[in-house]
Amino acid sequence: MRSTRTRAAAAAVTVVIGLGLLAGCNDKASEPFKDARRSGHDNGAPADLIRMPDGFSNAATKCDHGNRIYIAYHGDSAYASIAVVSGDPTCN
Structure with missing residues (x-):
C-alpha cells in the first residue's frame, strides 16, 4: 500500500516538473536568433516600437x-x- 502511494506521489511530482519545463520553452524573446541563419546583425539604430x-x-x-x-x-x-515598403523615401 505504501509503495503504491509513493509511486503515485513520484509520478505526480514528475508530471508537475515536466509541465514546468514545457511552460518555460515558449519564451521567444529569450531565444535570440534561433529562427534562421544570419550573416550579421544591425545594432546601429534601434527599431521604432508601436505599442x-x-x-x-x-x-x-x-x-x-x-x-x-x-x-x-x-x-x-x-x-x-512582416511587411516591407521597398525603396521607402524616409529611409536613407
Missing part, C-alpha cells in the same frame, strides 16, 4: 538598405506578420 493596448498586436519598424520593414507581434505568441 498597442492589451489585446492588440504590437509593431516594430526599421529601415534596412533603403527598405522599411514592419513586424507585427503579440507578446510571446508564436506568430508575427
Whole structure:
C-alpha cells in the first residue's frame, strides 16, 4: 500500500516538473536568433516600437538598405506578420 502511494506521489511530482519545463520553452524573446541563419546583425539604430493596448498586436519598424520593414507581434505568441515598403523615401 505504501509503495503504491509513493509511486503515485513520484509520478505526480514528475508530471508537475515536466509541465514546468514545457511552460518555460515558449519564451521567444529569450531565444535570440534561433529562427534562421544570419550573416550579421544591425545594432546601429534601434527599431521604432508601436505599442498597442492589451489585446492588440504590437509593431516594430526599421529601415534596412533603403527598405522599411514592419513586424507585427503579440507578446510571446508564436506568430508575427512582416511587411516591407521597398525603396521607402524616409529611409536613407
